[in-house]
Amino acid sequence: MFVEFIQDALFAAIAAIGFSAISTPPRQAYLYCALIAAAGHSLRFLVMQNRYFSLHIVIATTLAALLIGVLAVILSSKSRVPPETFLYPSLLPMIPGIYAYKTFGGLVMCMYQSTEGAFNHFFYLFASNGLTCFFILLGMAVGATLPMFMMKKISFQATREK
Amino acid sequence: MTMTMMTESVCYPSTKDVCMFIAEYSFWLFSSGSTVIRLEKNVRRIAEAFGMKVDFSILPHHIHITVRDSGSLNSYTTVSEIKSGGISFNINTMLSRLSWDISDRKIGFDEAKERLGCIVRSTGSLDPWLLIALVSFANASFCRLFGGDIVAMGVVFISTAAGYLMKQILMERKVDFRLVVIICSFISSILASADGLFSLGCTPELALGTSVLYLVPGIPFINSFCDMLDKHYICAFVRMTDAVVVTACLSLGLLCSMMIMHKGMF
Structure with a gap:
């Protein structure tokens, strides 16, 4: 369990560094993105796969996003960058990409079905993947932006020179 | 009275200049992947530093900006195009810093224009x-x-x-x-x-x-x-x-x- 937890944090950090590189952050942001993503993703892993309880992916993602949001706001004032610079790349490893394309896959498969039963099956896959994707994104956005709005002064004055 | 007006005319650029500057600033900040709330705060901060007010609306391909002076005697409106796809948190960070430097009166209008030009030319992208x-x-x-x-x-x-x-x-x-x-x-x-x-x-x-x-x-x-x-x-x-x-x-x-x-x- 401990090894899996560490592995999850490590791979989430690598994923955050790689995906953040696409959105051209300032150089000093890479390290922070890796640390924040590792903390967030490993929290999600912990609350979803432990021996005592298992939270639903939407709730687990919201909690992880909340932690990422708090860390991003705190570290943003330290490094004089807007919190979004850390926030968004750190959230990327949790983007429900597979649910997103399975939603479209289900929709396309619906069109190919000739029987009602088969159509209903693929429509169910379309709706279930689509709704999961939507609520994960909503949970992520609420969780991640809540700390920004609760600590507005820090969030929107992070880039101000003291 | 004349002295004050002269001083004001030296300190504050015209509504047209501020509007054109804000239009370019908004274009780059929004295109670099900023949220609307950040754009709104940064743009208002800049306008207030020059003693003006700004209103804007974001459309699918354009940002519509109106800048007016504090007495609402002069106003200027422009429409700025939005470029999509070029997300850059480096530009986002530097533009946010620029808005605070203008607001804290660390730089004047001409220097702000110069710095905006430098920021948008700097790619900051990796090999x-x-x-x-x-x-x-x-x-x-x-x-x-x-x-x-x-x-x-x-x-x-x-x-x-x-x-x-x-x-x-x-x-x-x-x-x-x-x-x-x-x-x-x-x-x-x-x-x-x-x-x-x-x-x-x-x-x-x-x-x-x-x-x-x-x-x-x-x-x-x-x-x-x-x-x-x-x-x-x-x-x-x-x-x-x-x-x-x-x-x-x-x-x-x-x-x-x-x-x-x-x-x-x-």
Whole structure:
């Protein structure tokens, strides 16, 4: 369990560094993105796969996003960058990409079905993947932006020179 | 009285100048992936520093900006075009710093214009080969996070590198971004299906499924939800639609390769 937890944090950090590189952050942001993503993703892993309880992916993602949001706001004032610079790349490893394309896959498969039963099956896959994707994104956005709005002064004055 | 007016005329640029400056600033800040709330705060901060007020509305392809002086005697309106796709948190950070430096009166209008020009010219992007390596490692790590084995990670690394290289080539040639996503998704997933085709590893379905995830428009998705929570519904809808279209293109490329390789998505 401990090894899996560490592995999850490590791979989430690598994923955050790689995906953040696409959105051209300032150089000093890479390290922070890796640390924040590792903390967030490993929290999600912990609350979803432990021996005592298992939270639903939407709730687990919201909690992880909340932690990422708090860390991003705190570290943003330290490094004089807007919190979004850390926030968004750190959230990327949790983007429900597979649910997103399975939603479209289900929709396309619906069109190919000739029987009602088969159509209903693929429509169910379309709706279930689509709704999961939507609520994960909503949970992520609420969780991640809540700390920004609760600590507005820090969030929107992070880039101000003291 | 005359002295004050003269002083004011020296300190404050005209409404037209401020409006044109804010239009360019908004164009770059919004195009670099800023949320509407940040744009709103930064732009108001700049206008107030020059003793003016600003109102703006964001449309799908344009930002409509009106700047008026504090007595509302003079106003100037302009429409600035929005460029999509070039997300850069480096530019976002430097533009936010610029707004505070203007607000704290550390720099004047002319210097602010000069700095804006420098910021938009600075790319801050990594070497293209390094970028390909980082994205490929990231996607391979993604595969591991979903439970993929070492072979699947290797296959995802290679298929991502090939797909991302193709993306860079096509983007350089100004090919439509949606077409780029379809082609890259197709290439990456065709290559990733080698894991199952040659029975290389134990998790071929994960290699195939995660090989295209580098194309998922994560930041537009998060931005659209953030704008929605801030009640900027039109902007949220536009960003969401853009992200959904890109996801649909990604799925199309993936589905095409799955049909060719006789694989099912579910």
